[in-house]
Amino acid sequence: MDTFTDLLRNYNLKATPQRLAILQVISRYGHINIDNLYNEIKSQFSSISLATIYKNINSMTEVHLLAEVKLPNTKSVYEIVKEGHAHLKCELCGDIEDLTIDTNSIFADISKLHNFKINQSDVILSGVCKSCQ
């Protein structure tokens, strides 16, 4: 039961070995940037090209299977899409953690006050994580 195969097909994307490898690596790391993704995949799939990584990241992001997380002072990382959550970024070890809170509802009142219809909220909290303190 290769879930990623189904996932890709749901979005009308062919389940190629390259794409499956990308999804496996991303899901293992939770969040990863392009360089690390490329190196990680090359070690188990030496023939893969960087252009393929880019093309696939782009096509999977386009259909909202993946999401780009833009971080302060660092390269973007990519994650498999899941609903409204915040990101904790440790400024010391660089680790990114998910914070599963309903970010949209937090801002619901505020947005109503400003007559602003929120579709998406991107929240990044930077600081020092548990293990680095």
Added chain:
Amino acid sequence: MDTFTDLLRNYNLKATPQRLAILQVISRYGHINIDNLYNEIKSQFSSISLATIYKNINSMTEVHLLAEVKLPNTKSVYEIVKEGHAHLKCELCGDIEDLTIDTNSIFADISKLHNFKINQSDVILSGVCKSCQ
């Protein structure tokens, strides 16, 4: 009373005409990306070079006089630094508005629960603004 001159000097940066023009444009727009900034300034300062824009944006960002705001699906914009506030980004007209709420305090409890010391919070709410609805 040229406030920007003083502001620059407080950060040990020389108050050159180019820098003053950059700050005037940014403060007029609130938020602006590199391209628009360059074009805007060129129209009143035709000799300015793009490299100068970049160098100044970088030096002013380094000393935290300016801040980069990384936005989903769009180029980053720059703003003059001010304390903890969120950004509303209209997906239709592209307009960026400030939302003056104490973002850090919103997440204070949550971060305590996770033993995470927050230094900075970046919040971007994307959706549809008042006038676009």
Added chain:
DNA sequence: CTGACTGCAAACGTTTTGCACGGTA
């Protein structure tokens, strides 16, 4: 007067593109 800043052009790293080949459905 001195060091910081500017503008130009060249260099750089990252991302995208075109194309021939190969693989999925």
Added chain:
DNA sequence: TACCGTGCAAAACGTTTGCAGTCAG
């Protein structure tokens, strides 16, 4: 089999750098 996806190399893009000249303090 038809089309989508891959890999390579080249191109495009945004940003940075080195340098000689200029200007702010």
